[in-house]
Amino acid sequence: xxxxxxxxxxxxxxxxxxxxxxxxxxxxxxxxxxxxxxxxxxxxxxxxxxxxxxxxxxxxxxxxxxxxxxxxxxxxxxxxxxxxxxxxxxxxxxxxxxxxxxxxxxxxxxxxxxxxxxxxxxxxxxxxxxxxxxxxxxxxxxxxxxxxxxxxxxxxxxxxxxxxxxxxxxxxxxxxxxxxxxxxxxxxxxxxxxxxxxxxxxxxxxxxxxxxxxxxxxxxxxxxxxxxxxxxxxxxxxxxxxxxxxxxxxxxxxxxxxxxxxxxxxxxxxxxxxxxxxxxxxxxxxxxxxxxxxxxxxxxxxxxxxxxxx
Numbered sequence: 439x440x441x442x443x444x445x446x447x448x449x450x451x452x453x454x455x456x457x458x459x460x461x462x463x464x465x466x467x468x469x470x471x472x473x474x475x476x477x478x479x480x481x482x483x484x485x486x487x488x489x490x491x492x493x494x495x496x497x498x499x500x501x502x503x504x505x506x507x508x509x510x511x512x513x514x515x516x517x518x519x520x521x522x523x524x525x526x527x528x529x530x531x532x533x534x535x536x537x538x539x540x541x542x543x544x545x546x547x548x549x550x551x552x553x554x555x556x557x558x559x560x561x562x563x564x565x566x567x568x569x570x571x572x573x574x575x576x577x578x579x580x581x582x583x584x585x586x587x588x589x590x591x592x593x594x595x596x597x598x599x600x601x602x603x604x605x606x607x608x609x610x611x612x613x614x615x616x617x618x619x620x621x622x623x624x625x626x627x628x629x630x631x632x633x634x635x636x637x638x639x640x641x642x643x644x645x646x647x648x649x650x651x652x653x654x655x656x657x658x659x660x661x662x663x664x665x666x667x668x669x670x671x672x673x674x675x676x677x678x679x680x681x682x683x684x685x686x687x688x689x690x691x692x693x694x695x696x697x698x699x700x701x702x703x704x705x706x707x708x709x710x711x712x713x714x715x716x717x718x719x720x721x722x723x724x725x726x727x728x729x730x731x732x733x734x735x736x737x738x739x740x741x742x743x744x745x746x747x748x
Contacts, residue, residue: 439464439733441645442478442493445487453482456719461726469493472672480729484716485509491516499524499732501725503716505531505583507742508636508663523742528582529715529724535583535661536590538713539631542659542685543591546629547573551683551705562565568628574599576627578612578643579634579662580606581748583714587631599627603639629659636663637747646671655682661713662688670702676705 439458441464443450450725454466469475475493484503486494489735491513495498499522502510507525510517545551549565556563575591576599577584580698588598588611598611601623605615624630630652634640643666644658658681660667668689675681690710691698700706728738742748 439480439729440476440478441466441729442469442475442481442497444469444481444483444490445465446485452675452718453722456722457726460723461729464726464729480732482725483510488513494600495521497521498731501728502526503725505581505714505719506635506663507748508665511742511747513746519744522738523743523744524725524728524738525740525742525748526716526721526724527740528586529720531714532583532586535633535714536587538661538709539577539587539659540590540594542657542707543575543596543629544594545685546598546657546683547594551707555704571597572594573597573628574626574628575631576601576623577631577633578602578623579632580608581633581635584633587633599623620648624648625653627656628653629657632662632666634662634666635746636665639747641665642668644668644672646674647677647744649681652681654680656680657682658684659685660684661687664688664692672706673699673703676703683707685709687711691697 443453444596445453450468457466467475467478469490471489477496479498480654481494481497481500482503483500495518498712500510502523502525505525507523510523548567552565574597578601580602585608588600588608591598592610599614600606600608600611601620602615603615606613620676632644644660649671658672672681672684678679685707687709688711694700694708700708731738
């Protein structure tokens with residue numbers, strides 16, 4: 439078995455060592471620009487460069503080192519439809535995402551974002567938290583990670599809501615779906631947590647029209663993709679106070695350019711795409727297991743449905 443590996447950060451050696459540990463029968467070839475790759479059975483990538491496309495057209499399957507597929511589906515049919523693209527299932531990301539979102543929700547509920555401003559100003563001013571029953575948290579996206587976040591939030595007693603493309607039923611969560619359900623979902627959601635896959639339908643879903651449907655003084659938490667959020671619209675709604683604050687981990691341009699107005703907006707909390715980092719060892723173990731299944735002719739889970747984009 440031969441694996442073609444690409445890492446945008448260039449840190450391939452630890453991945454090679456882990457594949458040697460969990461899939462010793464495989465030879466790992468590091469893809470290099472301008473260097474023809476030998477025939478390989480599988481590719482392991484996340485956001486491959488366009489120059490890699492000819493090599494990706496020759497493998498039996500492509501394994502992603504993340505849960506989102508937009509970075510490779512942007513090439514369309516340049517990746518032949520018969521080649522399965524397999525995403526990660528959790529691989530340690532669920533716990534991280536649950537920690538990140540829970541922290542953001544509790545920070546806004548307990549008004550710690552306001553205490554930070556008061557502390558900087560040297561003011562001692564106890565603040566009453568909102569009424570819990572009025573602080574509905576809505577998660578957009580009910581896949582593996584979205585479901586994990588909802589489970590993590592249940593013990594805190596917030597009204598929980600979820601929106602997805604198709605109908606879902608989740609115990610203890612009020613579920614909405616489709617274009618018609620989005621309006622009702624937003625109107626009753628105080629904290630909107632975006633965890634959707636990025637597709638043509640979800641691009642710019644957090645726009646002026648949709649965010650304006652949320653109650654006055656609402657919050658945005660985006661851990662999906664930067665393309666989900668209309669950045670100018672968020673700033674406009676924050677200037678009017680309709681959106682009180684936002685926690686953003688993903689952006690249209692990453693790293694976020696230093697001249698970007700988000701840096702100067704104190705009510706926007708910025709993190710550098712770290713809400714759910716890929717844990718290498720867990721990822722390699724999962725990918726190795728699926729490669730062995732494929733070699734035996736067995737079906738594997740988490741193959742991307744290209745028509746859906748996830």
